[in-house]
Amino acid sequence: MTINPGAAEFPHRQIASQIRAQVRRGDWAPGERLPSIPAIATNYGVAKQTVQRAVDQLRVEGVLITKPGSGTYVRGTKRRLNRLSRGRYGAYRGYHSDLAARYRQQLTEVGRAPAPAEVADAFGVADGVELVVRRHLVRTQDAAVEVGASWFRLADAAGTSLERHEAFGRPLYQEAEEVTGRRYVSATDSVSARQPSRDEAEVLQIRPDTPVLHLLHIAYDTAHKVIEVAQATWPGPMTTLTEEYKVPAPRES
Structure with a gap:
């Protein structure tokens, strides 16, 4: 050497x-x-x-x-996650069996909490407005690979199953559709890199100077009004986000 x-x-x-x-x-x-x-x-x-x-x-x-x-x-092999929100909904508006086989999602907290800035901005409300939040942790067999949360307006979720600490036998968005009477029709995903919070570093078992990838997912109904704002955070060096899609053919003139 x-x-x-x-x-x-x-x-x-x-x-x-x-x-x-x-x-x-x-x-x-x-x-x-x-x-x-x-x-x-x-x-x-x-x-x-x-x-x-x-x-x-x-x-x-x-x-x-x-x-x-x-x-x-x-370190072991890089965890290749297909957990952008398109994968969360599945190909036919059903549970994504491939994700279920590889990851175990644990509901860690359900209740009311002040909206963080990015969530408040997405809903168009002031910072700190009280919302219903469902926090979760996703694990593989050997490690925690995601911390996340889903946020709903009190007007939609207060007093419903969305505010109870219980897991559903179907994807969260399907439960939300039934509870709110609104259908998810479009969404936007924004992925950014940043340093982890102290809690994120502790749960994901990474050093505080290890970067994380952070997803902000905003789901809309038929009137393009926000139904849900979801967050997901992954340890950056161990995570690869992949999206598969078709490239359209040239139009015939």
Whole structure:
């Protein structure tokens, strides 16, 4: 293991590049523990801080994971999620069986809460207006991969099943349609990257400086009035969002 001190690239980036290549070649398998930072520093002939910067870079990229008091490990395969809201509704307005097979959704909280800014903006109400919220956690077999919430106006949800802490034997949007008498006909999805909140980092078991992907989903009825505003947050380095769609053929002139 060597670095080129005369290269334009910083030493920690050279080290990160070499470790990344070793992981891709399979020199270290998913879940395998890397040598300690002092040992890697000795092998490269650099300071421990230089290796720590390389490890931090690879951790943010999702290549490595650090476990406090245990060490640095190669992260397992990236979780490829098809959880944009088109997948949530399913191809034929039914439960998306592929998602149900891979993910377990747990309802964590139901009640009334002040609307956060992005939710208030979507509904066109003032920040802090009380809404009904249903919070959830999605897990795979080995980890939490999503924290989320669905928000409804009190006028639509107060005193209904949407305000009770119970799971439904069908998708939430179908329950909301029956309760409100309004049909979901269109929606918009906005995905952004940001730093996690303290609670998000704790639940998703990521470091506070690990970026997350955040989805804001706004669902509309036939009059283009908002029925539901949903949020979902995923650990960025471990998540790939995919959408499959057809490209229309050129029109004949």
